[in-house]
Amino acid sequence: MNTKLRRTSFVVVVLVLVGALLQAFGGDAPARSNREGRLQGTWRVLLNPRNCQTDAPLPSFFVLLSFARGGTLTEVMNAQAFLPGQRTTGLGVWSHTHDNAYKGVWDAFILFDSPPPAPFKRGMQRLMWDFEVDGDQMTFAASSQFFDANGNPLFVTCASGAGTRFEEPQDED
Numbered sequence: 473m474n475t476k477l478r479r480t481s482f483v484v485v486v487l488v489l490v491g492a493l494l495q496a497f498g499g500d501a502p503a504r505s506n507r508e509g510r511l512q513g514t515w516r517v518l519l520n521p522r523n524c525q526t527d528a529p530l531p532s533f534f535v536l537l538s539f540a541r542g543g544t545l546t547e548v549m550n551a552q553a554f555l556p557g558q559r560t561t562g563l564g565v566w567s568h569t570h571d572n573a574y575k576g577v578w579d580a581f582i583l584f585d586s587p588p589p590a591p592f593k594r595g596m597q598r599l600m601w602d603f604e605v606d607g608d609q610m611t612f613a614a615s616s617q618f619f620d621a622n623g624n625p626l627f628v629t630c631a632s633g634a635g636t637r638f639e640e641p642q643d644e645d
Contacts, residue, residue, distance in 0.1 A: 511566060511574045511605050514538040517612070517635035519549070524615070524630040537576075537635070539566050545576055547599070554592065558583055562599060574603040582618070591627060595620040608637035 515537045521530040533551040540546075547562035564578020577600050586592040601614040614631040 511539045511568070511603060511610075512541055514638040515610060515635040516638050517610070517633055519551075519614070519631050519633045521616075521629050521631040524628050530629070532633075535635075536638070539576075543567055545578055547578055547580070553590065554582075555584075555586060558586065558592065559597065562597075564599070566603075569602075572605045574605065576601045576603065592618070593620050593626060595623075595626070608639070610635040610637075 517535040517537055518532060519535050520532045522528060523530065531552060533549060533553075535547060535549040538546045543565050545562075545564050545566045547564075549559075549562075551559075560581045560583065562578040562580040564576060566574055566576035569575055577598070580597045580599070582592050582595050582597060584594050596619045598617045598619070599614065600616070601612050603610050603612045611634050612632065614633075616629045616631070618626040618628070620626055
């Protein structure tokens with residue numbers, strides 16, 4: 473009888489643990505909106521770049537940012553300043569700083585020089601952003617450093633902007 477009781481207890485414990493794991497990782501939880509000031513998820517962002525020294529505005533463009541659990545991020549942009557295929561997707565990390573504030577750092581490669589007078593040279597772009605999240609809205613301040621293929625700094629740009637959490641449209645049933 474003692475063996476049967478132990479086996480039954482073991483089965484119950486395993487079922488409880490499996491149920492807890494399914495609750496934490498399963499279901500439709502990732503599809504629901506996260507309105508608690510958290511950054512995790514994908515965002516549509518309008519970026520407003522400017523010259524850091526003169527504060528002169530540069531053309532605005534859209535960016536998709538995806539913040540994964542565990543602190544990694546992926547960025548895709550459609551800046552007309554880059555030629556098709558000239559810049560890779562950005563990959564990096566993000567972290568929580570305090571309250572509803574976060575920071576992110578990521579790199580993208582510039583694969584070939586732009587024709588003159590455009591300033592882009594083969595090398596790398598490093599982006600550093602500070603985010604403030606309010607429900608499904610975000611604002612940010614950013615800077616971006618460009619480096620040549622040897623790692624020498626070329627120039628810096630600054631930016632600000634706002635974003636909206638990317639969500640699946642909800643049925644009106």
